Structures are given as C-alpha cells and as structure tokens.
Amino acid sequence: MKEDLINIKNQAIARISDCQSLNELEEIRIDLFGRSGIFTNASKNITKVATEDRKQYGITLNEVKTTILDLLTEKKNHINSNVRTWFDPTIPGEKQDLGHLHMVTNAINEISEVFTKIGFTRVRYPEVEYDYFAFGALNFPDNHPARDDWETFFVEAPASSQYGPMLLTPHTSSGQIREMLANKPPIRMINIAKCYRRQMDVSHYPMFHQFEGLVVDKNISITHLRGTIDYFAKNFFGENRTTRLRPYHFQFTEPSFEVDISCNVCSGKGCKLCKEGWLEIGGAGMVHPNVLKNCGVDPKKYSGFAFGWGVERVSMMKSGLSIPDIRLLYSSDLRVLKQL
Ligand code: PHE
Numbered sequence: 001m002k003e004d005l006i007n008i009k010n011q012a013i014a015r016i017s018d019c020q021s022l023n024e025l026e027e028i029r030i031d032l033f034g035r036s037g038i039f040t041n042a043s044k045n046i047t048k049v050a051t052e053d054r055k056q057y058g059i060t061l062n063e064v065k066t067t068i069l070d071l072l073t074e075k076k077n078h079i080n081s082n083v084r085t086w087f088d089p090t091i092p093g094e095k096q097d098l099g100h101l102h103m104v105t106n107a108i109n110e111i112s113e114v115f116t117k118i119g120f121t122r123v124r125y126p127e128v129e130y131d132y133f134a135f136g137a138l139n140f141p142d143n144h145p146a147r148d149d150w151e152t153f154f155v156e157a158p159a160s161s162q163y164g165p166m167l168l169t170p171h172t173s174s175g176q177i178r179e180m181l182a183n184k185p186p187i188r189m190i191n192i193a194k195c196y197r198r199q200m201d202v203s204h205y206p207m208f209h210q211f212e213g214l215v216v217d218k219n220i221s222i223t224h225l226r227g228t229i230d231y232f233a234k235n236f237f238g239e240n241r242t243t244r245l246r247p248y249h250f251q252f253t254e255p256s257f258e259v260d261i262s263c264n265v266c267s268g269k270g271c272k273l274c275k276e277g278w279l280e281i282g283g284a285g286m287v288h289p290n291v292l293k294n295c296g297v298d299p300k301k302y303s304g305f306a307f308g309w310g311v312e313r314v315s316m317m318k319s320g321l322s323i324p325d326i327r328l329l330y331s332s333d334l335r336v337l338k339q340l
Helices: 002-018 022-033 038-048 051-082 103-116 145-150 174-182 222-237 289-294 311-319 326-330
Strands: 121-123 128-130 166-168 187-196 207-217 243-250 253-262 278-287 303-310
Touching: 002 022, 002 038, 002 051, 022 038, 022 051, 038 051, 103 121, 103 187, 103 207, 103 222, 103 311, 174 187, 174 207, 174 289, 207 222, 207 278, 207 311, 222 243, 222 253, 222 278, 222 303, 222 311, 243 278, 253 303, 278 289, 278 311, 303 311
Parallel strands: 121 187
Antiparallel strands: 128 166, 187 207, 207 303, 243 253, 253 278, 278 303
16 A cells, blocks of 8 residues: 555656646646545545554655645746746836935025025034133133033043133034134124034934024124024025014123024914914024124124024924924934935
C-alpha cells in the first residue's frame, strides 16, 4: 500500500512539472484532490489497509498530500509570473510629490515684502552674539534681573573683554544696536532672524524667529509707530483688522507697549480663542534715549520706535491654523509639513 502512495506521488510530480498552463494545472488538481480524486480515494481506502499498517499509511498519505499541494501552489505562482501583463504606454505617469517652502519661510518672505514696500530695508545680524549687543547696549545694567526674562543660552567660548560673554541671541533687538552702530539716521530696518531661548513646551521651541523693526529719524513719534503697526496688521492679516497698544515695560524702550490685534474669529467682541476680543502679537516702544546714546545717536536730535514679534506666532495667527504643539512645525513629519 505504501508503494502505491509513492507511485501516486511520482506520477503527480511528473504531471505537474510537465504542465504548461493554469487550466491544465486545475485539471491536475481536480484529478488529485477532487471529489473522486486520487488522494480522496486513497483516504477512503484506509479502511482496507491492515490494522497494523494503518498508522504508517496515514502518515505517508499526509506527507505526500502536503508535498503535492505545495508543488501545485509553487507551479501556479511560476506560471502566473510568466504571464505577460499588457503595458499601455499612453497611460499618464504617476505624479511625483512636489516639495514646497516651509510655512515660516513663506511668512518671512511676506513680512519682508510688506515692510520693504514702505521703505524698510531687510537686514541680517549675527545670531551668535555678545552680551553687550543683546543686553548691555539695550540699557540692561550689569547683572540686571530682567536679563533672566530672556532665558538665554550662553556659548562656551572666551568672553570678550569689551562685549562680555558670548550667547545665542534671544531676541532680534540686538540688531537695533548693530544697525545704529553701522548706519547713521535716517534708519528704517527690518531684521528677521533666528532667536534662541531655554524654553520648550507646547507653545515654545528653543529656536524660533523674530522680526524686528527699527525706525530712527528726526521727529519720530508714537503716531508713526501706531501707523506702521496698523499698516502691517491690515496688509498681513487683512483690511478689517485693527491694533491697540497696552502699556508695558522693556529696558530698551520708553514708553513700552504690548501690541494686540483684533480677533478675526469674533471681530473684537470676545470669544473662546481671544477671551476679550484681542490677541497679543508682541512688544514695541519708543527707543530709549540711553540706547540711542550707546549707539552714538543724539537723543536730542533724533528719536525712534521699535517692535519685535514672533514669526511663528503671526503666521499661525494669520493662517487660523490651530497647531496643538509648536514643536510639530520643526518635527520634519511629512504628514504635518504637507498641510502647512
Ligand atoms: N525684544 C522684545 C522681546 O523679545 C520685543 C521688543 C522689541 C520690544 C522691540 C520692544 C521693542 O520680547
């Protein structure tokens, strides 16, 4: 009986290896495993096998069936892989994904454009700075605790005897000093740069961007500051937006303000997003006379205004995107970046 099974197996192997088509292969399968197929009968015949041989017969039958079933599958795959699929060269190709500029880059370009239209010059100043430009010349007395508000990163490098320790600039206001030392008034600069602060949570990232405006000329007053801020709000956010100034304190401006913009969700009435109808944009003020003096500008002849705001902040406010965690902006996650 065992010999019969070996015979069946050898014949099946021979038929399968000669087989050329899927139809033929299906016929072989039915001959072997169909209702009255060879293996089906062989299983039924087990009752005719002598009791003492039955166990061995069963084992051999199962082994042979598995081998042949595997062979059938293998052959089927082989025939399929040889079937040529028809190729239509006129079908349009699949489009490749195109990259695009990051939301922050787009905002920087747009901010530069808004300000250069009214005579500001886009400038860049060092992001690795000395204490003097980031604080000292901005009217922070030595060791003044207000320095702590800027959560500064210090660089492990020899301090300058003239300008103090080296640091990553925590705000673009250092550019005010660089600009006034390099140029005589009239000055209209827009300095956009990376800033660094030791803070990281859902609304802060240790690296972010600010844009700093500085205007220094004869007879510059708060009216000019207001007009410029309003112009920016309308051109960047939309015609219907207005701004307001709230008194505040900065070492380098006097008077100092926090600037708010009317909320676009509730048009200033007050809603869940803004609470009282206004959203905070950032700081501004009239350049402190000591800052002018530190840069060789005579405060009796000249006055100026300055403002410094976060690029990420204004671009998120503009787009109406509610990004739950600012770290997503810089996470390089394509699922996020594609949407920005
Ligand atoms: N430098 C300030 C900050 O980082 C903002 C500011 C700029 C305030 C210019 C007044 C004038 O918060």
